[in-house]
Amino acid sequence: MTAVAPFTIAGRELRSRLILGTGGFTNHDVLAAALQASGAELCTVALRRLGGERGPNHAGSILDVLDHAGVEVLPNTAGCYTARDAIITAQLAREAFGTDWIKLEVIGDDRTLLPDAVELVAAAEALVDDGFVVLPYTTDDPILARRLEDVGCAAVMPLGSPIGSGMGIRNPYNISIVVERAGVPVILDAGVGTASDAAFAIELGCDGVLCASAISRAHDPVAMANAIRLAVQAGRLARGAGRIPRRRYAEASTPDEGLPVFDSASQ
């Protein structure tokens, strides 16, 4: 196992285990620099109404930035609350970007942004049937991950903690169980706050990490992109190296044998 060993999603080989979310960058120059520093090959984008006040200001130019960086687009269905909306959004994304890959998000409310499991599975099944390569954003529930795999998802993307919370991995035991049972790649999606969180995800056995806010909202996004790229590599090396078991009590690394005795009475 090496830090740069590629992995495969739906037959596509990816050398970088870091997928970059493009949300939250203050401008395209910072995004471009962070992209380069991250080494990501895959990058999320969203769809919003054209011509709206908060819509694309320089429509198309986000795609120019991604093209120039040589990264591929992974469209998402961010903001969808129902399977129907997510399915239509995925179909729009396929038309807009010419890719059948979709990061499927179906959320339950706007405060937690947690996935709506029922709608998520329904949307995933319909999109798989429609020929999509579906990468669902899901909870850290191993059973739900299995359900998503069963309906044909190409990967599962459990959250470490809520989107944008920077709370890291709140339930590493669940993430481990998802990893142990998954027959498809596992990408940790959401919750990463800093480099160590990304390393931890990979140490737990995740195949990759998706980061947006941790990088885009960092004080220095480019430096954080670099840090998280290295953390993913470090995590990969550590996972392969095999961590020592946890113990409740100490285990000396220095041998007791040959320890000098300075008290003559105890000789």
Next chain:
Amino acid sequence: MTVKVTINGDRRELPAGATVASVVASLPNAPEGRGVAVAIEGEVVPRAQWAVVELRDGANVEVVAAVQGG
């Protein structure tokens, strides 16, 4: 003759025979079609049909484009 349609939530009155292509071109910041997609009543209209699909009275049209996100 005109048709009343809703485009991205805004009600508009267009000349009868207005096409999807003309609607996309009329929106601010319209790129040259790249990264843009259109749905009418939740059905995607393939780009190849934009020039020929005419809007019917009462149509609900959504025109979307790429933004940062996710």
